[in-house]
Amino acid sequence: MTILVSGFLIRVVYGAVITGITISDWLYLTVIAVSFFFSLGKRRGELQKVGGSESRKVLDAYNVNFLDKNMYICLALANVFYALWSMDPDVTAAYNGKRLVLTVPIVLLITMKYSLNIEGDSDGDPVEVLLKDKLLLLLCVVYAAVMMYILYS
Numbered sequence: 001m002t003i004l005v006s007g008f009l010i011r012v013v014y015g016a017v018i019t020g021i022t023i024s025d026w027l028y029l030t031v032i033a034v035s036f037f038f039s040l041g042k043r044r045g046e047l048q049k050v051g052g053s054e055s056r057k058v059l060d061a062y063n064v065n066f067l068d069k070n071m072y073i074c075l076a077l078a079n080v081f082y083a084l085w086s087m088d089p090d091v092t093a094a095y096n097g098k099r100l101v102l103t104v105p106i107v108l109l110i111t112m113k114y115s116l117n118i119e120g121d122s123d124g125d126p127v128e129v130l131l132k133d134k135l136l137l138l139l140c141v142v143y144a145a146v147m148m149y150i151l152y153s
Contacts, residue, residue, distance in 0.1 A: 005039060
């Protein structure tokens, strides 16, 4: 799981280096927490669908209670880190005082809906979860539209 999370973090770091953009520490923490949430959810889905080592030996190291508890922690942290990022004085100054905090309720709705989906009959694959749920997809589109409006209006 740590390798998977590191991959997401490396992508953000690499993107920041290539574009010359300074990334807030809060955003790094958000990416880490969300990545752990996604990977824990995927493990949870695999464990519930196929059981232990019948599919992959690594699944024997987990149980659903452990995965659930840590998913909740990572989800809560991701939402808190995102909210702190949206209110960070350096971030708001970089965007001319734009009110990024207005996107926090949308992010909360997205993460709650996603969490509801992966706790149901899902294998936890983020792409499948997103594409199978029209409401979740709509919330993501609304988030992107609101963010674009805030940043470019």
